[in-house]
Amino acid sequence: MxxxxxxxxxxxxxxxxxxxxxxxxxxxxxxxxxxxxxxxxxxxxxxxxxxxxxxxxxxxxxxxxxxxxxxxxxxxxxxxxxxxxxxxxxxxxxxxxxxxxxxxxxxxxxxxxxxxxxxxxxxxxxxxxxxxxxxxxxxxxxxxxxxxxxxxxxxxxxxxxxxxxxxxxxxxxxxxxxxxxxxxxxxxxxxxxxxxxxxxxxxxxxxxxxxxxCSTRGELAVEAKAARQKQCEIHYALDVRDGEVWLVQRARDASLMAGMWELPEVASMNGVSRPVFTLRHSITVTDYTVRVWQNAVRSRTAGKWIPRGRLERVALTGLARKILRKAEVL
DNA sequence: AATTCGGGGTG
DNA sequence: CACCCAGAATT
The missing domain is CATH 1.10.340.30 (Hypothetical protein; domain 2)
Structure with missing residues (x-):
C-alpha cells in the first residue's frame, strides 16, 4: 500500500x-x-x-x-x-x-x-x-x-x-x-x-x-569535492597598429566559446624576450598563466584587424577582454 | 546520473 | 588555493 x-x-x-x-x-x-x-x-x-x-x-x-x-x-x-x-x-x-x-x-x-x-x-x-x-x-x-x-x-x-x-x-x-x-x-x-x-x-x-x-544552526557539514584545477601556461600575441587590433575567431564548432574572438595564440618566447605582461585566468577546470607578447611570430591563421572603437561590439572571450583592458586597448 | 559549459569572488 | 555561484542541455 x-x-x-x-x-x-x-x-x-x-x-x-x-x-x-x-x-x-x-x-x-x-x-x-x-x-x-x-x-x-x-x-x-x-x-x-x-x-x-x-x-x-x-x-x-x-x-x-x-x-x-x-x-x-x-x-x-x-x-x-x-x-x-x-x-x-x-x-x-x-x-x-x-x-x-x-x-x-x-x-x-x-x-x-x-x-x-x-x-x-x-x-x-x-x-x-x-x-x-x-x-x-x-x-x-x-x-x-x-x-x-x-x-x-x-x-x-x-x-x-x-x-x-x-x-x-x-x-x-x-x-x-x-x-x-x-x-x-x-x-x-x-x-x-x-x-x-x-x-x-x-x-x-x-x-x-x-x-x-532551524535544526542545524550553522554547523552543517560541507561535503568534500574532488575536482582539482589543472595548471597551464598559454601565450598570446598583442598586435596594435593604427588604432586596430589583430584578432582571430575561434572555430564555429569548438566546444568552448565557439565563434568568439580572441588574441592569436603564439609559441612561448620565455627566455628569448620578456612578455608585455602576465596575468592569471581560470576557465572551467584549468588555471592559466597567461603571457602576452608584442612582436611575436603569429602563425598564418585567418584573422582580422579590428578598430579599437568597435571592440565593444565584438563577441570577445572573457580572457581577450581582460587582456585588452589590461593593455588599455579597450 | 554524470558531464559539460566561464569566470571570478571570497574565506 | 578551494569552493561555489538565482542551472540547463546533453549523453
Whole structure:
C-alpha cells in the first residue's frame, strides 16, 4: 500500500505559517536593491534569471544594464544578430545561455506574437528555461504559486532539515513551504536568505530571521569535492597598429566559446624576450598563466584587424577582454 | 546520473 | 588555493 507520502513537509502547519511570516517580513525589510526588482516586466525578469544561472549577482549587474540598453525589448533582441547578442554577453561565461536566450526570443516573437508565456509549463518549453527558471519567472512575474530550488534554497532547506535532501525532497519541501499569496517574494526571500544570511562558509545565524525553526544552526557539514584545477601556461600575441587590433575567431564548432574572438595564440618566447605582461585566468577546470607578447611570430591563421572603437561590439572571450583592458586597448 | 559549459569572488 | 555561484542541455 502506498501510504508513504511522496511529498514531504519540513514543518508542522503552524511552523509553516511562522516561517512564511518571518522570512517575508525579513525580506520586506532587508532585500537588496537589485535592478531586476524595479518592476515585473517578464522580459527583464527573464533576462536576469538567465544571466544569474551559475553567475554571481555582482557580475550580472555589470552586464544587465548595458544588455537592456542594446536590446530594450524582446522584439529588439529577436531581431538582433547572434554576434551582437554574444558581444553583449562577453565576459559572463556559459555562452550557450546567450544563444538560447536569443533563440527563445525569436520563438516568443514569432509564435507568441511577442507576448511572454505566462505559465511555468509554457515557459519550460522555451530554450534555456529549465525547472528552476520557469518557476522563477512564473512566480515573480506572474504570481504563479510554484516554488524554486536553486543552490541557495537547497542549502537553506538542508540546514533547516539538518540533513541532505534528495532532489525530489527539495522541490517537495520548497513547494510545501511556499507562501501561495506571495510566491515571487517568497522565492526571492529564500534565495536572498541563502545569499545574505545562510551563506555557504559562514552562516550568520545570530541575525537569522528563522533560526528558531532551524535544526542545524550553522554547523552543517560541507561535503568534500574532488575536482582539482589543472595548471597551464598559454601565450598570446598583442598586435596594435593604427588604432586596430589583430584578432582571430575561434572555430564555429569548438566546444568552448565557439565563434568568439580572441588574441592569436603564439609559441612561448620565455627566455628569448620578456612578455608585455602576465596575468592569471581560470576557465572551467584549468588555471592559466597567461603571457602576452608584442612582436611575436603569429602563425598564418585567418584573422582580422579590428578598430579599437568597435571592440565593444565584438563577441570577445572573457580572457581577450581582460587582456585588452589590461593593455588599455579597450 | 554524470558531464559539460566561464569566470571570478571570497574565506 | 578551494569552493561555489538565482542551472540547463546533453549523453
Amino acid at each position: 502506498k501510504t508513504r507520502q511522496s511529498t514531504q513537509s519540513l514543518f508542522s502547519v503552524p511552523q509553516q505559517h511562522l516561517f512564511r511570516k518571518d522570512i517575508l517580513a525579513w525580506y520586506d525589510r532587508h532585500q537588496r536593491d537589485l535592478p531586476w526588482r524595479a518592476n515585473r516586466d517578464p522580459y527583464r525578469i527573464w533576462l536576469s534569471e538567465i544571466m544569474l544561472q551559475q553567475t554571481r549577482v555582482a557580475a550580472v549587474i555589470e552586464h544587465y544594464h548595458e544588455f537592456l540598453r542594446r536590446f530594450p525589448t524582446i522584439e529588439d533582441l529577436a531581431a538582433a544578430r547572434e554576434a551582437s547578442v554574444l558581444a553583449a554577453w562577453s565576459g559572463l561565461g556559459y555562452y550557450r545561455r546567450a544563444r538560447m536566450l536569443h533563440s527563445a526570443a525569436k520563438v516568443i516573437v514569432r509564435e507568441h506574437g511577442g507576448k511572454f508565456p505566462m505559465t511555468e509549463k509554457q515557459l519550460q518549453a522555451l530554450p534555456g528555461i529549465g525547472r528552476y527558471t520557469a518557476a522563477a519567472i512564473a512566480s515573480i512575474a506572474f504570481d504563479e504559486p510554484v516554488a524554486v530550488v536553486d543552490g541557495n534554497v537547497e542549502r537553506v532547506l538542508q540546514r533547516l532539515a539538518g540533513r541532505r535532501l534528495a532532489s525530489v525532497e527539495l522541490w517537495s519541501a520548497a513547494n510545501h513551504l511556499l507562501d501561495k499569496k506571495r510566491p515571487g517574494d517568497f522565492n526571492q526571500a529564500m534565495m536572498e536568505l541563502g545569499a545574505v544570511q545562510c551563506n555557504p562558509r559562514a552562516p550568520a545565524c545570530l541575525t537569522c530571521p528563522v533560526v528558531e525553526l
